[in-house]
Amino acid sequence: MNCPIILFTQENTTKFTNSESCSSSLYVITAVEGSCVVIPCQTQPHSRVIWYQYHKINYPVVYDGLRPQTMEYQFRRRTSVPGDASEGNCSLLIANVKRNEDQLKVYVWINPDQESSQKFHEKTVTILKPTVEIPPLTEGREATLTCTAPGLCSGSAPEFLWTWSGAGGSISGNITTLTDRLNAIANRYSSTLTFNPSAEHHGTNITCTVRLTDDRTTEETVTLNVSCDQSEKPLIPFSLNIYYEENGALKWQHVIKASLLGKSLIT
Numbered sequence: 001m002n003c004p005i006i007l008f009t010q011e012n013t014t015k016f017t018n019s020e021s022c023s024s025s026l027y028v029i030t031a032v033e034g035s036c037v038v039i040p041c042q043t044q045p046h047s048r049v050i051w052y053q054y055h056k057i058n059y060p061v062v063y064d065g066l067r068p069q070t071m072e073y074q075f076r077r078r079t080s081v082p083g084d085a086s087e088g089n090c091s092l093l094i095a096n097v098k099r100n101e102d103q104l105k106v107y108v109w110i111n112p113d114q115e116s117s118q119k120f121h122e123k124t125v126t127i128l129k130p131t132v133e134i135p136p137l138t139e140g141r142e143a144t145l146t147c148t149a150p151g152l153c154s155g156s157a158p159e160f161l162w163t164w165s166g167a168g169g170s171i172s173g174n175i176t177t178l179t180d181r182l183n184a185i186a187n188r189y190s191s192t193l194t195f196n197p198s199a200e201h202h203g204t205n206i207t208c209t210v211r212l213t214d215d216r217t218t219e220e221t222v223t224l225n226v227s228c229d230q231s232e233k234p235l236i237p238f239s240l241n242i243y244y245e246e247n248g249a250l251k252w253q254h255v256i257k258a259s260l261l262g263k264s265l266i267t
Contacts, residue, residue, distance in 0.1 A: 034216035035150075035158070037097055039106065041083075041090035046110050049081050049090045054105035062106050063092060074098070129220040130210050137197040137226045147208035148190040150218065158210045160191035165205040171195055202226040 051063040053072065061071045063079040071079070078096055083089025090108055094101070133146040149158050157179060164171040173195030180188040191208065201224045209219040243253035 034212045035097060036093060036095040039092040039094070041092065041108050043088045043090055043110050045086050045088050046090065047085065048111055048113070049085070050109045050112050051079065051081070051092045051106055052109065054107060062094075129218055130208050132206075132208050132220050132222045134222060134224070137201070137224060138229045139198055139226055140196060140229050142194060142196055144192050144194045145206070145208075146190055146192050147210070147220070148188065149210045157187075157189050158212050161209040161211065162191070162193050163207045163209065164201075165207075166200060171201070171206065197224070197226045199226065199228075 048066060049063070050061065053060040053062050062075050063081060064070055065081065068076065075094070078094060080093045080095075081090060082093055083091045090110060092106065092108070130150055131148045133148070135143055135145075137143050145162075147160060147162070149160075157177065160175070160177060162171065162175060171193070173193050176192045176194075178190045178192065180190070193206075203223065203225070205221050205223050207219055207221040209217055211217050237257070240256040241253070242256070244251045
């Protein structure tokens with residue numbers, strides 16, 4: 001059966017050419033230039049997979065594990081199908097994504113020597129930024145920022161760098177790099193920065209830079225908003241007596257009763 005799958009549309013435009021069932025879902029496939037991308041594919045257990053680049057005239061081979069010499073030169077040593085064929089995983093991994101592969105269309109042929117299905121995937125490769133998650137920040141209370149690298153892929157983990165726009169350009173804290181194993185061929189990489197926010201951090205910018213395996217970098221900058229922790233500061237009551245005398249005689253007097261909270265004056 002022939003099951004074309006069109007991606008990057010506003011609605012699911014999957015079409016079927018016969019009455020046999022074919023399930024699909026709308027994917028958004030993106031990657032970071034210089035990183036890698038996984039194009040999802042799931043079918044029945046199979047013995048062989050060939051991935052092709054969509055072309056109006058010929059059939060450029062993107063991946064063929066049995067005959068790698070037939071592959072287009074630009075894809076050699078950069079493509080693989082690392083999933084378990086016995087479980088029907090036919091996902092394609094493209095390493096070191098190139099800028100000229102933007103809008104690349106590929107399709108898969110399962111068991112090419114037999115009657116099989118073809119699934120078409122339209123992929124857009126774009127330069128993405130990391131995402132930085134910031135919890136509510138309170139002065140003096142430990143907080144953790146999380147920076148997640150864009151894209152899901154296996155291979156070498158990227159490097160993370162945290163920089164601060166305040167004095168010295170660095171922020172003291174504990175930095176941890178995490179790898180979340182999603183499945184056999186896809187990882188999510190992230191870094192956490194744990195620190196104690198202070199008034200000095202309020203209104204300043206912090207940047208997470210992700211360095212990929214080929215030394216390309218992508219970054220995201222966010223602004224820190226630190227609130228004052230009023231719950232742990234005691235109220236200190238006091239009174240202010242203001243008066244004016246002229247020739248020893250009191251002309252007027254005003255008493256202000258207030259409470260001092262940190263650096264704030266509450267009347």
